[in-house]
Amino acid sequence: MAEEKIIGIDLGGTTVKFAILTTQGEIQQKWSIQTNILDEGSHIVPDIVESINHRLNLYNMQAEDFIGIGMGTPGSVDRKKGTVIGAYNLNWKTTQPVKEQIEKGTGIPFTLDNDANVAALGERWKGAGDNEPDVVFITLGTGVGGGIVMEGDLLHGAAGCAGEIGHITVDPDGFECTCGKKGCLETIVSATGIVRVARKLSEEYAGASELKQLLDSGEEVTSKDVFELAEEEDQLAMMVVDNICYYLGLACGNIGNLLNPSSLILGGGVSAAGEFLRSKVVAYFKQFTFPQVTESTRIKLAQLGNDAGIIGAASLALKLEE
Template sequence: MTNKKLIGVDLGGTTIKFAILTAEGEIQEKWSIRTNVLDEGSHIVPDIIESINHHLDLYKMNKDQFIGIGMGTPGTVNRELGTVIGAYNLNWKTTQNVKEQIEAGTGLPFAIDNDANCAGLGEAWKGAGNDGDDVVFMTLGTGVGGGVVANGELVHGINGAAGEIGHMIVEPDHGYLCTCGNKGCLEQYASATGIVHLAQDATEEYEGDSPLKAAVDNGEEVTAKMVFDLAKEGDYLANTVVDKVCFYLGFAAANLSNTLNPESFVIGGGVSAAGDFLLDRVKTNFQKYAFPTVRTSTEVKLAQLGNDAGVIGAASLATKFAD
């Protein structure tokens, strides 16, 4: 393997994370800057270029030492052209020629993909996926995202929408309305915001004593973490909410795994910080709904890389430029 390095960029709505990695995916340096979304996001790409060039100067490195740059971004990505559109949390409403600008500004080859796909690549390569060729990654944050790696390659689909795990329908017709326009998407039940929605609805129907009910009734800010913490402390109402969340997650994981039979089904994102308390209940539902062969061959796991998954996966995009 080459001694040359990779640069990974994980572009988010509040923070841009950067890392310099070995060709084997080991992080050697990392830093971050705030995302400036003012003026229709026009500062973002120049800020990325300036930050990369500044840090290469700082570390006394030159572009000949690098294979290339890979970046994960929100929005709809054209991987061939290196453009992004519709990343509304970045104020990118029109097409952004990211590849063209960054290659011109840094002198390095550049590759780009969706941020959830990049996190999936990271976990598949250096995290819970153990460098497996068949890995499904689901990230539970404000929404539910995902990435599917099959035969060692990211699955993109005909128009780049493969891996939209959050929009798997788990409550047809009568479920919560999703931002995508459908009803009953997984995102509305297993994301951080979905869990709060479930908790609020469960509280309305519950007549017993419960710290969760008291918090909702008192107008306190309820979070997914609060729901899980109260469930761990034995709050009956909170536990019924967690059971429901884990049903949806196990049901979705089983259906995806019945279709793809991955080696690993990896669950990450902020909600996964609940750890085995979440995982054990998800596994119970997975076992119930999985096809017998899948039940014994696909392992449901928690993600291992945390906030580094995105930069590691993004950097792996640039390995295609290696000699």
């Protein structure tokens, strides 16, 4: 019999990404379908089942060839029941019995977790985490999320909220967050937060600056623009980047002092700023950590990009054997 395989699914608001992997985490096949969120998202799970079955038929594979399927999903996940609720970008307003439907439709064991958690698993297993047991992943995108792997296991917490790094308070008098409190990390270092910081600092800035000109004339400005202008030594842009790296370094310092992971990995769209971002965050991280943590916890850039989710999701399936 051929070596058993695993399937990873990364369920997003616009696309569903799939991969078939070996148990060592090597991707053998990848494909994707559009996420159909019409009719309260009722087509999503049937589409997933149909896509998997079509792929197995196409390549003459059987359900028995697979250990299991793992999936990362937005929303609140009940891992025991295999259900999801509150994934508003999928139009899922009621509890979705995902595990039951996918196992019935494919005949393959199924498990799932939150999308930020599975991205953390992916980076830990095959990316910047070097498969070490203690790794924290921070995703800097439209929002800020994360996942915490300690002693080889994901931390979930009493209500499944462990790893909500975006809601660490870094500035009690800061911007209001969608969660209802003020000064969350997400309000400053997310893609939208960075632009918000730029607008605020621009109001008080009197010097010459291309960034200020763009903001004052009502041009569309992105976090990418801010970083690019900072690299060109635009004075206002450099102030903005220093400001956000201060708060990100502060949050990373607190995480480091609390958990002492071997790797603190920065991923998501904002992390595309690369070493320019990382080196500035490291400088503040050193300021906010005590010596043993400063020396043993490394801040790294994510390596897997969009594959982190499918690789991490697939790794969930390996736990089905245990």
